[in-house]
Amino acid sequence: MLTGCTSEETAQWKRLGLPPGASDRTEAMKSLWIGAWIAALIIGVMVWGLILFASVRYRKRNENAPRQTRYNLPLEVLYTLAPFAIIGVLFFYTVEHGNKITAMSDHPAHTINVVGQQWQWTFNYKDTVDGQEGVWETGTLDNPATLWLPVNESVHFDLTSPDVIHSFWVPSFYFKLDVIPGRTNKLELTPTKTGSFAGKCAELCGLYHSRMVFTVKVVSADEYQAHLRELAAKGQTGAATGGQDATTIPGSGPKEGQK
Numbered sequence: 001m002l003t004g005c006t007s008e009e010t011a012q013w014k015r016l017g018l019p020p021g022a023s024d025r026t027e028a029m030k031s032l033w034i035g036a037w038i039a040a041l042i043i044g045v046m047v048w049g050l051i052l053f054a055s056v057r058y059r060k061r062n063e064n065a066p067r068q069t070r071y072n073l074p075l076e077v078l079y080t081l082a083p084f085a086i087i088g089v090l091f092f093y094t095v096e097h098g099n100k101i102t103a104m105s106d107h108p109a110h111t112i113n114v115v116g117q118q119w120q121w122t123f124n125y126k127d128t129v130d131g132q133e134g135v136w137e138t139g140t141l142d143n144p145a146t147l148w149l150p151v152n153e154s155v156h157f158d159l160t161s162p163d164v165i166h167s168f169w170v171p172s173f174y175f176k177l178d179v180i181p182g183r184t185n186k187l188e189l190t191p192t193k194t195g196s197f198a199g200k201c202a203e204l205c206g207l208y209h210s211r212m213v214f215t216v217k218v219v220s221a222d223e224y225q226a227h228l229r230e231l232a233a234k235g236q237t238g239a240a241t242g243g244q245d246a247t248t249i250p251g252s253g254p255k256e257g258q259k
């Protein structure tokens with residue numbers, strides 16, 4: 001309890017456990033998260049209050065059976081309609097905020113194809129670098145990948161997998177999306193803070209699932225371009241879909257199931 005009293009922790013209390021938001025989509029998610037808790041708390045207090053009231057007011061006083069009430073129409077209408085009203089309000093705000101969070105623009109500044117493979121990540125930057133169409137970097141179990149992003153520029157992500165279902169999760173972006181083989185899931189966001197953020201796979205995907213971690217590095221536009229040129233200079237051009245790495249990741253031995 002004492003370790004929960006630092007100023008850092010009290011700030012986190014105000015966000016009800018969320019890490020500091022680092023993208024343009026986090027505000028909508030944060031208000032939905034906190035709003036849902038406030039709604040739940042109001043309903044909870046009402047229910048607890050009624051339980052307490054009923055158990056004190058109507059406690060057993062003698063051996064006679066209490067008066068039985070049936071077919072109380074107003075009461076029945078109330079407890080049929082009240083849950084619909086609650087669900088309706090939560091549904092409305094979930095759809096409204098969900099639309100904001102998943103909105104796509106026609107011309108994002110950058111497109112990155114994120115490949116989740118057993119058991120690391122490959123990032124294909126679709127920018128044209130020194131005349132080359134796209135550069136990539138991939139992680140290994142021993143050397144997890146780093147996803148570089150430019151601050152204040154919109155990024156469109158295409159998520160693909162050559163093997164099993166993974167889940168692309170950056171807690172500081174308040175965003176998690178499944179990476180499903182045979183399907184391209186999309187998301188878009190604009191990082192708003194420079195710095196390093198943790199990323200991980202959030203779907204149990206096999207033996208080394210826990211090592212499917214990566215780092216998100218949000219940097220200035222110039223540093224971002226410099227990094228892409230660095231990758232191009234290393235010859236990491238074109239697109240890596242992760243299919244090769246899916247069976248032979250250095251350090252992991254043969255793919256799970258083939259042992």
Ligand SMILES: [Cu+2]
Pocket residue numbers: 116117119165166167201202203204205209212
């Ligand atoms: Cu995974």
